[in-house]
Amino acid sequence: MIEVQNLIKKYGDFTAVDRISFTAKKGEIVGLLGPNGAGKTTTMRILTGFMPPTAGTARIAGHDVTTDSLAARGAVGYLPERVPLYPDMTVEAYVSFWAQLRGVRRPKSQVEAVLKRVQLFDRRRTLIRNLSKGMRQRLGLAQALVHNPPVLILDEPTIGIDPQQVIEVREMVQEFGSAHTVLLSTHILSEAEQVCDRVLIINRGRIVAQGKPNQLRQQFESGEHLFVAMEGGDGDAAHVLQNIAAVAAVTPVEGGFQVRIKPKQDGRGAIFDAAVRAGWRLTEIRPISGALEDVFLELVERDKPPGAKPG
Amino acid sequence: MMMATWIVFRREIVQYFTSPIAYLIAAAVLLLTGVVFNQDLAMSIGTKPANPAIVPQVFSFTMVFFAPLLTMRLFAEEKREGTFELLMTAPAPESGIVFGKFFGAWSFYSVLLALSFVYQFILLSISSPDLGHTLSAYIGIWLYGGATLAVGMLFSALTENQVIAAFISMIALMLLWLGDQAGRLIANIDAARIVRGLSLQGRFNSSFAAGLIRAEDVAFFAGMITVVLYVTIRVIESYRWR
Numbered sequence A: 001m002i003e004v005q006n007l008i009k010k011y012g013d014f015t016a017v018d019r020i021s022f023t024a025k026k027g028e029i030v031g032l033l034g035p036n037g038a039g040k041t042t043t044m045r046i047l048t049g050f051m052p053p054t055a056g057t058a059r060i061a062g063h064d065v066t067t068d069s070l071a072a073r074g075a076v077g078y079l080p081e082r083v084p085l086y087p088d089m090t091v092e093a094y095v096s097f098w099a100q101l102r103g104v105r106r107p108k109s110q111v112e113a114v115l116k117r118v119q120l121f122d123r124r125r126t127l128i129r130n131l132s133k134g135m136r137q138r139l140g141l142a143q144a145l146v147h148n149p150p151v152l153i154l155d156e157p158t159i160g161i162d163p164q165q166v167i168e169v170r171e172m173v174q175e176f177g178s179a180h181t182v183l184l185s186t187h188i189l190s191e192a193e194q195v196c197d198r199v200l201i202i203n204r205g206r207i208v209a210q211g212k213p214n215q216l217r218q219q220f221e222s223g224e225h226l227f228v229a230m231e232g233g234d235g236d237a238a239h240v241l242q243n244i245a246a247v248a249a250v251t252p253v254e255g256g257f258q259v260r261i262k263p264k265q266d267g268r269g270a271i272f273d274a275a276v277r278a279g280w281r282l283t284e285i286r287p288i289s290g291a292l293e294d295v296f297l298e299l300v301e302r303d304k305p306p307g308a309k310p311g
Numbered sequence B: 001m002m003m004a005t006w007i008v009f010r011r012e013i014v015q016y017f018t019s020p021i022a023y024l025i026a027a028a029v030l031l032l033t034g035v036v037f038n039q040d041l042a043m044s045i046g047t048k049p050a051n052p053a054i055v056p057q058v059f060s061f062t063m064v065f066f067a068p069l070l071t072m073r074l075f076a077e078e079k080r081e082g083t084f085e086l087l088m089t090a091p092a093p094e095s096g097i098v099f100g101k102f103f104g105a106w107s108f109y110s111v112l113l114a115l116s117f118v119y120q121f122i123l124l125s126i127s128s129p130d131l132g133h134t135l136s137a138y139i140g141i142w143l144y145g146g147a148t149l150a151v152g153m154l155f156s157a158l159t160e161n162q163v164i165a166a167f168i169s170m171i172a173l174m175l176l177w178l179g180d181q182a183g184r185l186i187a188n189i190d191a192a193r194i195v196r197g198l199s200l201q202g203r204f205n206s207s208f209a210a211g212l213i214r215a216e217d218v219a220f221f222a223g224m225i226t227v228v229l230y231v232t233i234r235v236i237e238s239y240r241w242r
């Protein structure tokens, strides 16, 4: 459904997308995961026909985005990063407008169906300016879906909405996955892991890793993160922790230390032993979440240009 | 392209008829034309026949300001709201979008013009104006309005700031308007003829408004609309390369 080969996009001298290749099959949800400025939006803008690539080819449902642009565009539903809305239109008129512009002749039934699907049907006569942020996001999805395109391209669809609505949007995207090929970008690893069948990690315009989310996690597992607090540690506790063989990094935090354990090591055991030797009384030792984000940060960190400061 | 033109056109028409700014402009135009019409009528009593082109003449100058106000949203707003990106990724050619917006604006303007027929009916009921003269003035001001709206839309396509779009197109239209005066000051006859030939005022006041429909004046406004729309389409296309 989506076939991308050696895609390059340069803005002047700056290469924003650097020889990206991937494919997405029918019914697959593919995640484009990367930090800000990685080139996600640029890639999506090329696939949606907004801008031509500098080099390389991309096909949507068999149509080349440069040589057969109108057909390719007709096969895509697109939700840009900032939800594009006409504040003075009603929900219904807005969705109907986009349906018609994308070739739906009698949009009424399709508009109704899609508004029900994103739970905005009872708001269909509301002016868009009066919608909440979450509703606007869902309206953005409705606009992308209304012409029933084989390919959906969603640029950071959960950015800037509250957690409850993030969950709703993610569930909707997963639902769409059965009938559409979905390409979704995000900078949140857990989101990619939860929603996508396959993840492409992109950094500085290049794909640095790809695979199923659980494969990726195993491949790049950075080990457990623990919160450790003790009594009797005095000034040298950080130093002692750091010297434990199984420990990768120690960061002092409020009331204790955040300790990153090396992959596949028994961090807790080693810390207990060290505590006994140093004469501390451990008051707390518990795993902390956010470790998944670190996998990804580490990967991105490794990919820094030579000479760049970590941080 | 026809389909896209029609769909965009319909959206623009609805926008105009639900937009407070459009209603304000309509009110202002009708008020101005009403006042000037009244004065002309009062002065004419017993001295001269009322000027059948007076209302179109009011339109001709006020469009220097109102055309930018009517068109500043057209593309600037789409760019600010991000809907521009959706338009550019819809399976519709740029030309269809540009034509749809232009015809939307021109149609709204045509409705404004049609509303001003009320003055012609008043004139008709109290005197016997030269209807041929009236008709030629209206045909002229209709084309003239189209040309000024096209210019306004072009500047809207060049920026995402509506105020800047309106401001720059007012300046541009003012210069085109003043071309007539400038032409009078230029000593070189050929240069003067060219400058005056490009002037909005010169093409309207001394021809259509005087009851003359000249092919060259029709061609001037039609040509200006065509050229400006063409440039606008190119400007819109150029956003793909930024």
Ligand SMILES: Nc1ncnc2c1ncn2[C@@H]1O[C@H](COP(=O)(O)OP(=O)(O)O)[C@@H](O)[C@H]1O
Pocket: A011, A014, A016, A034, A035, A036, A037, A038, A039, A040, A041, A042, A043, B242
């Ligand atoms: N129109 C543009 N002109 C110049 N540079 C740009 C333009 N758009 C994006 N960039 C640059 O290209 C890089 C990739 O941007 P983008 O694709 O928006 O990343 P992402 O969506 O992953 O955050 C960034 O460094 C950004 O500054």
Ligand SMILES: [Mg+2]
Pocket: A037, A040, A041, A042, A081, A155
């Ligand atoms: Mg982005």
